[in-house]
Amino acid sequence: MIIHFLSVLALAAQQTSPANAPVAPTTSAPVLALEQTAALRCAAAIAVTARLQETEASDAPTYPPLGERGREFFVRTIAKLIDDTGLTREQLSDRLASEAELFRDRDRLSATMPACLLMLETAGV
Template identity: 90%
Template sequence: MIIHFLSVLALAAQQTSPANAPVAPTTSAPVLALEQTAALRCAAAIAVTARLQEAGVEEAKNYPPLGERGREFFVRTVAKLIDDTGLTREVLSDRLAGEAELFLDKDRLWATMPACLLMLETAGV
C-alpha cells in the first residue's frame, strides 16, 4: 500500500494537461458510501499535500507535517476500504489517482484539507 501512496505522490508532482484529465470511474465498479468516498478523497488530499510539503510549496506549509502520519492514514484507509468493499488495490489505486488529479487544482485541495485534517485527527493517526 505504500506503493499506492507513492504513486499518488508521483501523480501530485505532475503538471496538468488536457492529456491527463481525470477519468470517470467505470460503471462496473461498486459505488462507495459517502463516508467511504470521503475517506478515499482525504487519503488522496493528504498524500498530495504531503508531497507538496516535501517539495517546499509554501501554501502546503500551512498544514501540520503530514509525511509519516499521512502515509499511515493512507494505508489504513485503503486497507479498510479493501476489507469493507472487496475492491481490489488496483481499483482503489485508479480511484485514488482520479482524486489526486482533481487536487492538481490547488484551490480545490486547500478547500478540502480542513475536513481531511479533522478526519486524520479522528482516525487517531
C-alpha cells in the first residue's frame, strides 16, 4: 500500500503538460458508491498535498502536516476499497492516478481539501 501512496506522490510531482490528460481506467471495474468515490478522491488529494508539503513546493496549499497521518489514511482507504468493492490494486492505482492528475489544478485541490481534512479527522487517523 505504501508503494501505491508513493506512486501517487510521484505522479503529483511531475510537470503538468497537455499530454498528461487524465486517463479513464481501461479495465471493466465496478462503479463506486458516492462515499467510496469521495474516499478515493480524498486519498489522492491528501497524497498530492503531502507530496507538495514534503517538497516544500511554492504552490503547496497551507494545511496541517499530512505525512504519516496522510499515509495511514491512504493505506486504510485503499484497503477498505479493495475489501468492499473487489477492485484490484491495479484498478485502484489507475483510478488514483486519474484523480491525482486532476489535482495538478491547485484551485481544484484547494476546493477539495477541506472536505478531505474533515474525512481525515473523522477517520481517527
